[in-house]
Amino acid sequence: MTAAEAKELQLKEKQEIASPAEQTRPGLVFTPDVDIFETEKEITLLADIPGVKSDDLSIDLRDNVLTLLGEITPADTSNEEMLLVEYQTGKYYRQFTLSEVIDQNKIDAKLDDGVLRLTLPKVEKATPKKITVKAG
Amino acid sequence: MIFRRIPSTPSFGFRSPWSELERMQREMDSLFGRFSEAYPQISAGVFPAINLSEDADNYYVRAELPGVKADNLDIQATGNSLSIAGERKIAAESDEVRYHRRERDAGQFSRMVGLPGDIDTQKVDAKLDCGILTVKVPKAEAAKPRQISVS
Numbered sequence: 260m261t262a263a264e265a266k267e268l269q270l271k272e273k274q275e276i277a278s279p280a281e282q283t284r285p286g287l288v289f290t291p292d293v294d295i296f297e298t299e300k301e302i303t304l305l306a307d308i309p310g311v312k313s314d315d316l317s318i319d320l321r322d323n324v325l326t327l328l329g330e331i332t333p334a335d336t337s338n339e340e341m342l343l344v345e346y347q348t349g350k351y352y353r354q355f356t357l358s359e360v361i362d363q364n365k366i367d368a369k370l371d372d373g374v375l376r377l378t379l380p381k382v383e384k385a386t387p388k389k390i391t392v393k394a395g
Numbered sequence: 396m397i398f399r400r401i402p403s404t405p406s407f408g409f410r411s412p413w414s415e416l417e418r419m420q421r422e423m424d425s426l427f428g429r430f431s432e433a434y435p436q437i438s439a440g441v442f443p444a445i446n447l448s449e450d451a452d453n454y455y456v457r458a459e460l461p462g463v464k465a466d467n468l469d470i471q472a473t474g475n476s477l478s479i480a481g482e483r484k485i486a487a488e489s490d491e492v493r494y495h496r497r498e499r500d501a502g503q504f505s506r507m508v509g510l511p512g513d514i515d516t517q518k519v520d521a522k523l524d525c526g527i528l529t530v531k532v533p534k535a536e537a538a539k540p541r542q543i544s545v546s
Contacts, residue, residue: 266500266501266502266503267442267502267503267504268442268443268483268500268501268502268503268504269442269500269502270440270441270442270443270444271442271500273444292498292499293496293498293499294485294494294496294497294498294499295494295495295496296488296492296493296494296495297492297493297495298489298491298492298493299491303488303492305499307461307462307499307526308461308526309459309460309461309525309526309527310459310525310526310527311525312525334457334527334529336448336455338450339448339449339450339455340448340449340450341446341447341448342447342448342449342454342511343417343445343446343447344446344447345444345445345446346444346445346446346459370525371462372461372462372463372464372523372525372526373459373460373461373462373525373526373527374461374462374526
């Protein structure tokens with residue numbers, strides 16, 4: 260077992276943000292934690308959005324601005340009495356500006372166990388091409 | 396220090412230093428009528444954060460565990476406490492990737508949740524859906540409230 264595997268997970272408070280626009284339905288909005296990495300061909304984004312079902316997630320890419328909005332259906336606790344509340348639930352919202360040109364048709368999104376994996380392929384012309392020089 | 400425990404107070408065995416504070420905060424909140432709309436958010440500071448609630452028959456323990464597989468979760472019930480342990484793994488990406496942001500953490504976690512009353516350890520039911528763990532813990536027969544009819 261490596262040191263990284265044995266690491267204890269630390270509690271991070273969910274980051275609440277002021278809602279991006281005035282909402283018709285009141286509720287809390289949180290910033291999801293993300294990993295973003297890039298290869299020559301694509302940009303991949305991973306986001307922790309527990310409680311969001313694939314139908315309730317909207318991913319929007321417009322003018323190089325990527326917007327993630329995940330709605331949640333809160334668990335029905337109307338008949339329960341809360342004894343301890345350590346976390347709150349609400350929407351997830353986050354926006355990124357992308358510096359690369361993305362091939363909109365090939366965007367791929369997968370949602371698994373509350374983790375979104377979004378693959379944003381760069382358009383062909385942005386991919387560096389190796390040009391072989393033939394000896395004449 | 397004078398430390399007095401009111402017998403009817405639910406006791407959270409393992410977090411006793413905080414439970415008294417939490418109880419006081421809850422009482423203050425209910426005095427000011429804030430309880431129904433916003434619950435106090437005092438955390439034990441241990442991953443995962445949990446929400447604990449009860450109805451007449453069960454306790455419900457909920458936690459947000461995105462990216463944790465059911466296979467990597469170990470939940471055990473004893474007496475009047477529940478232990479939630481596990482590991483969150485993040486698969487390594489290929490060496491070619493350049494990271495721009497790394498906010499998500501991987502690692503092991505383990506937490507003990509003291510429940511206010513005795514539980515039926517045989518019938519504990521745990522579900523993991525979209526990264527949210529819900530553990531339904533039935534109360535022991537003796538701990539359930541009993542309706543008493545007045546004749």
